[in-house]
Amino acid sequence: MKLRSCLLSSMLGVSLLLGIAHTAKAQISDAGTSEFRRIEQPLGVKAGIVAAGAGLIGLELWWFLFSKTKVQTAQVDEGVQTVEVAVDGGYSPNQIVVQAGQPVKLTFLRKDRSSCLEQVIFPDFNRSVDLPLNQKRTVEVTPKEAGSYPFHCGMNMFRGTLTVEDSSKPEAS
Numbered sequence: 001m002k003l004r005s006c007l008l009s010s011m012l013g014v015s016l017l018l019g020i021a022h023t024a025k026a027q028i029s030d031a032g033t034s035e036f037r038r039i040e041q042p043l044g045v046k047a048g049i050v051a052a053g054a055g056l057i058g059l060e061l062w063w064f065l066f067s068k069t070k071v072q073t074a075q076v077d078e079g080v081q082t083v084e085v086a087v088d089g090g091y092s093p094n095q096i097v098v099q100a101g102q103p104v105k106l107t108f109l110r111k112d113r114s115s116c117l118e119q120v121i122f123p124d125f126n127r128s129v130d131l132p133l134n135q136k137r138t139v140e141v142t143p144k145e146a147g148s149y150p151f152h153c154g155m156n157m158f159r160g161t162l163t164v165e166d167s168s169k170p171e172a173s
């Protein structure tokens, strides 16, 4: 979990891409200049490297885009919608459902040492909050309109969503 910081992961992706590009380039220049110095690699090895690289990139994309969606509806406490968000290898929950027109209080607690997560930003509300390790920090906003309001870490690698529902239209459950 700790190893999966966004920097490490993106570096892995870039180095894999560079590796594939480099391999492809080397093949072309070898074929063009010197027939005698060509180093033949079995086709299976090349295909395997490419497949492994593509697989890892796909896995990384999946991890960032689709994995670990944890939905939580805010609890109403004296008219304030409150949710505690654990910050550890991402945000948990990372989809927070609230009602429009009511104050929302999100309490973040960062347990992840990765500097990647030391700041959380709510672009739609013009808010950014520093999250010291093991200290609770709250963000209070009152979303006026229903919609999807993303939040993310300082580098926009880990993301969550504040999903605001229109309270005048009760949802069938």
Ligand SMILES: [Cu+2]
Residues within 6 Å of the ligand: 006, 115, 116, 117, 153, 154, 155, 156, 157, 158
């Ligand atoms: Cu980050």
